[in-house]
Amino acid sequence: MVDVPELVAQAREGRPRAVARLISLVEGASPQLREVMAALSPLTGGAFVIGLTGSPGVGKSTTTSALVTAYRKAGKRVGVLAVDPSSPFSGGALLGDRVRMSEHASDPGVYIRSMATRGHLGGLAWAAPQAIRVLDAAGCEVILVETVGVGQSEVEIAAQADTCAVLLAPGMGDGIQAAKAGILEIGDIYAVNKADREGADATARELNHMLGLGEARGPGDWRPPIVRTVAARGEGIDQLVEAVEKHRAWMEEHGALTARRVRRAAAEIETIAVTALRTRLADVHGDRRLAALASRVVAGDIDPYRASDAFLADLTGVGG
Amino acid sequence: MVDVPELVAQAREGRPRAVARLISLVEGASPQLREVMAALSPLTGGAFVIGLTGSPGVGKSTTTSALVTAYRKAGKRVGVLAVDPSSPFSGGALLGDRVRMSEHASDPGVYIRSMATRGHLGGLAWAAPQAIRVLDAAGCEVILVETVGVGQSEVEIAAQADTCAVLLAPGMGDGIQAAKAGILEIGDIYAVNKADREGADATARELNHMLGLGEARGPGDWRPPIVRTVAARGEGIDQLVEAVEKHRAWMEEHGALTARRVRRAAAEIETIAVTALRTRLADVHGDRRLAALASRVVAGDIDPYRASDAFLADLTGVGG
Structure with missing residues (x-):
């Protein structure tokens, strides 16, 4: 495991290898991703x-x-x-x-x-x-x-x-x-x-x-x-x-700078949330369930919207 | 409202205006989008x-x-x-x-x-x-x-x-x-x-x-x-x-053609599901809630991952 606080401290000092290491950690969805992001935030x-x-x-x-x-x-x-x-x-x-x-x-x-x-x-x-x-x-x-x-x-x-x-x-x-x-x-x-x-x-x-x-x-x-x-x-x-x-x-x-940064952060949160949902679905049973639904769509059995309803019902317990 | 079955029948006959109309309906997220997609599917x-x-x-x-x-x-x-x-x-x-x-x-x-x-x-x-x-x-x-x-x-x-x-x-x-x-x-x-x-x-x-x-x-x-x-x-x-x-x-x-089409349909279902989730969030309280979380991220108060957790907990009743 990487010593995140130490790495962040080195990056603050401007050491390029520490910066590179941190970017690789956040780019690569490392297990320490959340720790890194929490440390960077303030x-x-x-x-x-x-x-x-x-x-x-x-x-x-x-x-x-x-x-x-x-x-x-x-x-x-x-x-x-x-x-x-x-x-x-x-x-x-x-x-x-x-x-x-x-x-x-x-x-x-x-x-x-x-x-x-x-x-x-x-x-x-x-x-x-x-x-x-x-x-x-x-x-x-x-x-x-x-x-x-x-x-x-x-x-x-x-x-x-x-x-x-x-x-x-x-x-x-x-x-x-x-x-x-x-x-x-x-x-x-x-x-x-x-x-x-x-x-x-x-x-x-x-x-x-x-x-x-x-x-x-x-x-x-x-x-x-x-x-x-x-x-x-x-x-x-x-x-x-x-x-x-x-x-x-x-x-x-x-006041447009803050407004724009809030919009940017909102887009970022949404992307992370969507990625998390996908991962969660795949972890449980999503991949097989999704493949089964997709096969029915390919067969012309149901349309992709009904398939999406079924997929979401699985996840959230709520129908579309 | 558009007569969807009639429009689909005309498109089947190869009438370009009917095809154009249908694409506009599915491109533009019309209220009849789901009806159109259900009619097309078989x-x-x-x-x-x-x-x-x-x-x-x-x-x-x-x-x-x-x-x-x-x-x-x-x-x-x-x-x-x-x-x-x-x-x-x-x-x-x-x-x-x-x-x-x-x-x-x-x-x-x-x-x-x-x-x-x-x-x-x-x-x-x-x-x-x-x-x-x-x-x-x-x-x-x-x-x-x-x-x-x-x-x-x-x-x-x-x-x-x-x-x-x-x-x-x-x-x-x-x-x-x-x-x-x-x-x-x-x-x-x-x-x-x-x-x-x-x-x-x-x-x-x-x-x-x-x-x-x-x-x-x-x-x-x-x-x-x-x-x-x-x-x-x-x-x-x-x-x-x-x-x-x-x-x-x-x-x-x-058997690779069917496999590929199933993958394509799966990606399509996922995109529709994600879009539906976003719309649902925005409909209820998502936009204001998201903006509030985004403001806290901009202020360095929380990181975007914790914000995403809070956002998802709102939606699915489950924490990250």
Whole structure:
């Protein structure tokens, strides 16, 4: 068994191996998971969580890296959680990106973690918030969560950050893509990256137009700004950080930060509860019972809703 | 109220508006959802479901379109479900793709549906199987489910098909990407599309190598074939169809088709059950109770696991 209090104390001191160990414990549904989470809980709440999302190829990792540099210059401890399978943080990278990352890899003020979450019980929705808690408790003041803006779970993780930055790039038909993927609804800030390329103006214009078409905003509402960046050269990154700070100030002024964190915690509780229910069902007799019901559904004997009623009646003693 | 039996009868006759109406009913959680699903249930089981997945840009939609053409030539009724935000079936398309699609749009033997599922209760995991049931009951003999191979939910939907085809294309660093995204574990068939391009041999070789590195296979196990296609010109599509038929025959011989469908139905029942639990909680007092617990989690007062225990105790009368 791991000495959890000792491990937590080491993580607070910023020892990367202790942080890594804790994340592995909460990611892997270890028997000590609950002990770890209970120990972390009073230590959390100090981190500001920034989600970065966008289609593959818009430059999310380069932007993440540039933001790490900016926050490190400001003296902040930074955590990076890469949920993007194409991210160089996750290993799938072009050589140039890897080199750019490696400057952070040797910086003790930066903790980088990638998530390999397929096959997990509750998947990304379950593992990502727990990893964020570890980084938060370990004293990261800023946590950057990079997710690819394509999958449903991935987009939701970014949307649940304190501030969600959506990245686009010129000439990728990005406006339409973004609208399709639903990421036009979740951005608190939009960044048109690779803004030195042809078509950047058109992308910004199109984006501005599409955002204007959204729901009407009142005078006190947050209007997502559009920032232009060339992350590979660090251009526009200060403006992006400034936009994040403005959004943070706006949220604190309007009580929106706490409201958002409560929503995030509620989603986390729900996911844990659902995972617990599934486990409980499987432990008792759920798997065989479920398979029997599923066989009847495949045979066209009952529909999946009646099967679900029967399944739930088993669990809660109440019919649907 | 909709006359469900009449609508189902019309859908059986192949009337596209009736099919569309039914899908909207099951997608939108209409009050008649359960009635519709009960009516469809005895009519399902006749369709063979083929999942197509892969990174953006590998040519999923072009391949889907070419498969539609092939199955139509064989006299089959075909349904297409596009869960890919970049798919021309979903509207986000280059003009050329749209033109290629439109030949099918006017064919009464083809039903095409795209999913716009964000914000749904149970999301894709909930809506996609229900739409597949409608297409199945409406007499589609082949259902092609096109999903982008990036998101967790999206990959899972493809993996739950009767046969899952994973597409790659040369020169996209696809091998690594595919491994990262976890789609190397789910393919029953692999297609290297754009096989006339430079690098196709290398991609096929790399893929072959990576598949060989996977778990050891016994003599009776299915070994995923690698097919080369140039979908835009219809090349290799016959071989792809042949590979699908071989996989189907293998599954039927080994009882694997029923086993897979039972697993798919079990996942469907679970999703419906979980959605029902959430709705029930929200109906009674769940939302307020959950928000109160979430506030305590944000304050660091309790950890999310203890909050989940309290939440579940409320629902089932049993502690965690």
